[in-house]
Amino acid sequence: xxxxxxxxxxxxxxxxxxxxxxxxxxxxxxxxxxxxxxxxxxxxxxxxxxxxxxxxxxxxxxxxxxxxxxxxxxxxxxxxxxxxxxxxxxxxxxxxxxxxx
Ligand code: FES
Numbered sequence: 685x686x687x688x689x690x691x692x693x694x695x696x697x698x699x700x701x702x703x704x705x706x707x708x709x710x711x712x713x714x715x716x717x718x719x720x721x722x723x724x725x726x727x728x729x730x731x732x733x734x735x736x737x738x739x740x741x742x743x744x745x746x747x748x749x750x751x752x753x754x755x756x757x758x759x760x761x762x763x764x765x766x767x768x769x770x771x772x773x774x775x776x777x778x779x780x781x782x783x784x785x
Contacts, residue, residue: 685777689733691716692785706781707731707768717783724768726750732784734763739779743770759784 687706688698693716701709710718710731722728726749735743743765746754750769754760767781 685772685774685779687772687776688778688780689715689718690780690782692783701772704772705768706733706770706772706776707766709772710767715783717785718767720768722768726753726766726769729753729757729766731767732757732760733765733767733781734761734784735765736780736782737763739776742776742779757784 686698686700687709688696689710690696697715699709699713705724707718707720707724711720719730721730740763746765747769750766753766754764770776
């Protein structure tokens with residue numbers, strides 16, 4: 685699946701991934717602003733992204749644990765996701781994610 689990240693410097697980075705989660709893909713490719721400090725276990729919120737409104741359906745909804753974690757991120761809104769909790773599959777091909785500051 686192709687996934688596009690919009691970084692805080694307004695740079696667009698499109699990456700191709702086939703497995704794993706979106707945070708791993710971003711970290712492996714040095715996408716700025718995605719740190720993945722907790723290694724993807726939903727406990728740090730350094731992988732916070734905003735999903736494009738038109739892609740919300742593709743990406744699906746956050747789990748309860750993820751929603752709780754997002755409440756601790758002060759700039760979270762209804763488009764927020766922790767991208768370590770988004771599995772890469774063809775179902776999310778073409779999504780656009782804005783990296784939270
Ligand atoms: Fe820590 Fe996603 S990498 S919550």
